Amino acid sequence: xxxxxxxxxxxxxxxxxxxxxxxxxxxxxxxxxxxxxxxxxxxxxxxxxxxxxxxxxxxxxxxxxxxxxxxxxxxxxxxxxxxxxxxxxxxxxxxxxxxxxxxxxxxxxxxxxxxxxxxxxxxxxxxxxxxxxxxxxxxxxxxxxxxxxxxxxxxxxxxxxxxxxxxxxxxxxxxxxxxxxxxxxxxxxxxxxxxxxxxxxxxxxxxxxxxxxxxxxxxxxxxxxxxxxxxxxxxxxxxxxxxxxxxxxxxxxxxxxxxxxxxxxxxxxxxxxxxxxxxxxxxxxxxxxxxxxxxxxxxxxxxxxxxxxxxxxxxxxxxxxxxxxxxxxxxxxxxxxxxxxxxxxxxxxxxxxxxxxxxxxxxxxxxxxxxxxxxxxxxxxxxxxxxxxxxxxxxxxxxxxxxxxxxxxxxxxxxxxxxxxxxxxxxxxxxxxxxxxxxxxxxxxxxxxxxxxxxxxxxxxxxxxxxxxxxxxxxxxxxxxxxxxxxxxxxxxxxxx
Amino acid sequence: xxxxxxxxxxxxxxxxxxxxxxxxxxxxxxxxxxxxxxxxxxxxxxxxxxxxxxxxxxxxxxxxxxxxxxxxxxxxxxxxxxxxxxxxxxxxxxxxxxxxxxxxxxxxxxxxxxxxxxxxxxxxxxxxxxxxxxxxxxxxxxxxxxxxxxxxxxxxxxxxxxxxxxxxxxxxxxxxxxxxxxxxxxxxxxxxxxxxxxxxxxxxxxxxx
Numbered sequence: 001x002x003x004x005x006x007x008x009x010x011x012x013x014x015x016x017x018x019x020x021x022x023x024x025x026x027x028x029x030x031x032x033x034x035x036x037x038x039x040x041x042x043x044x045x046x047x048x049x050x051x052x053x054x055x056x057x058x059x060x061x062x063x064x065x066x067x068x069x070x071x072x073x074x075x076x077x078x079x080x081x082x083x084x085x086x087x088x089x090x091x092x093x094x095x096x097x098x099x100x101x102x103x104x105x106x107x108x109x110x111x112x113x114x115x116x117x118x119x120x121x122x123x124x125x126x127x128x129x130x131x132x133x134x135x136x137x138x139x140x141x142x143x144x145x146x147x148x149x150x151x152x153x154x155x156x157x158x159x160x161x162x163x164x165x166x167x168x169x170x171x172x173x174x175x176x177x178x179x180x181x182x183x184x185x186x187x188x189x190x191x192x193x194x195x196x197x198x199x200x201x202x203x204x205x206x207x208x209x210x211x212x213x214x215x216x217x218x219x220x221x222x223x224x225x226x227x228x229x230x231x232x233x234x235x236x237x238x239x240x241x242x243x244x245x246x247x248x249x250x251x252x253x254x255x256x257x258x259x260x261x262x263x264x265x266x267x268x269x270x271x272x273x274x275x276x277x278x279x280x281x282x283x284x285x286x287x288x289x290x291x292x293x294x295x296x297x298x299x300x301x302x303x304x305x306x307x308x309x310x311x312x313x314x315x316x317x318x319x320x321x322x323x324x325x326x327x328x329x330x331x332x333x334x335x336x337x338x339x340x341x342x343x344x345x346x347x348x349x350x351x352x353x354x355x356x357x358x359x360x361x362x363x364x365x366x367x368x369x370x371x372x373x374x375x376x377x378x379x380x381x382x383x384x385x386x387x388x389x390x391x392x393x394x395x396x397x398x399x400x401x402x403x404x405x406x407x408x409x410x411x412x413x414x415x416x417x418x419x420x421x422x423x424x425x426x427x428x429x430x431x432x433x434x435x436x437x438x439x440x441x442x443x444x445x446x447x448x449x450x451x452x453x454x455x456x457x458x459x460x461x462x463x464x465x466x467x468x469x470x471x472x473x474x475x476x477x478x479x480x481x482x483x484x485x486x487x488x489x490x491x492x493x494x495x496x497x
Numbered sequence: 498x499x500x501x502x503x504x505x506x507x508x509x510x511x512x513x514x515x516x517x518x519x520x521x522x523x524x525x526x527x528x529x530x531x532x533x534x535x536x537x538x539x540x541x542x543x544x545x546x547x548x549x550x551x552x553x554x555x556x557x558x559x560x561x562x563x564x565x566x567x568x569x570x571x572x573x574x575x576x577x578x579x580x581x582x583x584x585x586x587x588x589x590x591x592x593x594x595x596x597x598x599x600x601x602x603x604x605x606x607x608x609x610x611x612x613x614x615x616x617x618x619x620x621x622x623x624x625x626x627x628x629x630x631x632x633x634x635x636x637x638x639x640x641x642x643x644x645x646x647x648x649x650x651x652x653x654x655x656x657x658x659x660x661x662x663x664x665x666x667x668x669x670x671x672x673x674x675x676x677x678x679x680x681x682x683x684x685x686x687x688x689x690x691x692x693x694x695x696x697x698x699x700x701x702x703x704x705x706x
Contacts (some may be wrong), residue, residue, distance in 0.1 A: 056642075056644060057610070057642055058642060060634070060641070060642050060643060060644045060645065061645065064644050064645050064647070065647065065648060066648060067564075067648050067649075070564060070565065070644050070646070071565065071568065071569070071644050072564045072565015072566055072567075072568050072569070072644075073563075073564070073565050075565065075568050076565060076568065134563035134564070135563070136562070136563070136565065137562070137602075138561075138562040138565060138566075138567045138602075138604060139602055140567075140607065164501065164505070167501045168501060175500070180504065183501075183504060183505065183508065184508045187505060187508045187509055187512075188508065188512050191509065191512050191513075192512065195516055199520060200602060203601075204524070205520060205521075205524045206524050206527045206528050206598065207527050207530070207594060207597040207598045207599075207600060207601075207603060208523070208527060208594045208597050208603055208605070209520060209523050209524030209527050210601070210602040210603060211597075211602065211603055211605045212519050212520055212523055212524075213519075213520045213524075214602070216515065216516070216519045216520055220512075224512065257507075260507070260508060260511040261511055264511055264512055264514070264515030264519075265515050265518065265519065267519060268519055270607060271605070273575045273576065273579050273580065274573050274575075274592070274605060275573055275591070275592040275593050275594050275596060275597060275605070276523070276594065277523065277526065277594070280519065280523055283518060283519065284519075342579075346579055346580055349607070350571060350607065350608055350609035351608075351609065354607065354608075355608075421580070421581065421609065422580050422581045423581060424581040424584035424585050428585070428612050429638055429639075429640055429641065432610070432611075432640060432641060432642055433640045435610075435642075436642070439642075
């Protein structure tokens with residue numbers, strides 16, 4: 001244990017490193033701010049699409065006169081802008097910065113990375129437009145037509161090359177666990193994306209195998225792209241803000257490899273009871289159950305790191321968002337494993353229960369961690385403070401209450417929906433009518449979350465325009481600075497000595 | 498440096514293993530499945546699954562895709578004793594991989610905001626019902642949350658439109674609009690309805706146990 005502590009303490013550099021860190025942060029400035037800024041634009045657009053889709057589900061006459069605004073187009077447009085626009089772009093920003101920091105390298109290939117960001121934006125814009133124009137593929141999570149999804153591959157090849165380049169040239173020999181996760185993400189996602197795109201748009205997979213390819217991919221977008229970025233961030237920022245090492249290095253490595261081994265196999269639980277061979281569904285169920293191992297490992301590790309420091313959630317916005325996300329990761333993963341059980345799936349499948357679960361993963365876990373990361377990183381890149389701690393509070397509470405309400409409303413309603421659907425005595429139209437109040441609760445929750453996103457967008461806009469105070473100390477929630485300051489000083493790191 | 502190669506190889510191996518297990522091996526298993534011949538009671542022979550015709554049925558499946566029908570409708574009947582699909586009359590038997598060998602991709606769906614459509618061609622044979630339902634679901638199914646697809650029709654008030662051979666005209670019920678109203682489906686609507694009529698998993702396949 002003591003040996004690990006020495007090892008991990010490298011994460012907490014002494015003051016002589018301040019200049020190095022400032023130089024690394026400066027090298028990331030243009031690239032990471034561009035990717036972050038773009039992601040926030042997609043977040044706002046995706047929220048608008050989400051609200052339109054949500055309202056349509058209880059008020060079908062809303063905006064119903066144009067084909068491009070029909071529910072079946074707005075919904076996938078929402079999903080794709082959020083996944084490829086918001087989540088992937090914010091994730092890339094954090095990934096690049098974390099890699100630079102942890103490798104102790106100035107960010108290389110900066111011009112290419114800005115160009116890649118522009119290119120990525122154009123692809124997501126063109127893909128979203130194509131979905132709204134009726135050229136979506138109706139393959140969930142892969143709705144962009146092939147002539148748009150194939151060109152995205154070029155970025156992925158660059159991303160793999162960049163990560164390997166940075167890891168090979170790193171100045172810090174120790175590989176921190178976040179780097180494992182980020183390295184995993186940069187290999188898994190490109191592989192998944194390209195393989196799935198080829199399988200689905202060619203004749204390489206036949207009939208129902210296209211369905212299993214679909215869910216192999218879609219489940220892994222969360223599991224092997226957003227999850228490793230989210231966990232890599234949590235593994236970095238929680239110890240960083242607290243100024244203490246992660247509880248156990250070995251647990252984190254076990255968590256990583258078990259995630260790598262088991263998450264891959266979980267996707268077919270989306271087809272339980274469907275027209276697939278029984279063994280294929282069983283494999284998905286086993287994979288899902290085995291996920292308990294990495295999830296509990298990570299939960300124990302994060303919790304033991306936090307123990308005794310929960311009062312710090314009062315002051316640090318980064319910590320508050322990230323701990324909310326890390327806790328949601330535990331909840332969503334346990335729920336996911338249980339949902340894969342045949343009996344639970346019999347009721348939860350085909351209902352809003354699944355929609356609630358998906359949002360618990362992508363939103364309560366990943367998105368909240370992405371917010372927390374951006375609160376930490378952006379001031380260090382721009383050299384300015386967040387303009388208002390009150391707006392940060394609005395952002396946090398709107399999103400936290402919104403997603404909680406969203407999850408409870410739809411899980412509850414969805415479970416009832418499944419129970420009624422499995423009872424042939426309840427006419428189908430009655431189920432549709434009984435669901436309306438729960439769908440309203442989603443629109444209200446979604447409105448709250450959107451308000452939060454606008455507050456965040458204002459903050460980011462002001463940050464990019466450098467309207468905040470010069471960065472001397474981070475924006476904290478409370479004036480209780482004595483307890484908060486030691487961990488977040490000028491360039492954010494701990495002067496723990 | 499060797500360490501990075503090793504970790505990278507491990508990472509790649511995990512995902513390649515699952516690609517084989519979940520996609521390529523099953524795909525290989527389905528490849529041997531082909532449509533089968535069935536003899537009807539009157540002696541005629543049909544092949545199931547049937548290829549969609551390229552006149553309206555196949556374009557209709559593209560309309561189904563373009564309108565995003567899969568986001569609310571599944572096309573798969575669950576097995577007996579698992580859910581209540583068969584009791585609800587959504588099919589006479591569970592769906593099996595052979596039902597989908599000609600579908601590229603199959604619209605299995607994951608959501609049932611609306612009912613399953615695997616057998617809608619058997620369950621609802623009235624074209625009039627389909628057209629009025631698509632025009633505005635409230636006419637046939639009050640309380641439905643399905644969006645109206647009025648943009649797939651031309652609407653004529655007060656004066657009945659001249660009929661064109663091959664294109665149906667429907668009069669809406671007076672309870673819907675006090676002014677006499679006729680609707681004429683456009684080509685996309687006719688394609689979609691033609692496609693829906695092909696959705697029938699009614700042949701018994703021996704792999705259904």
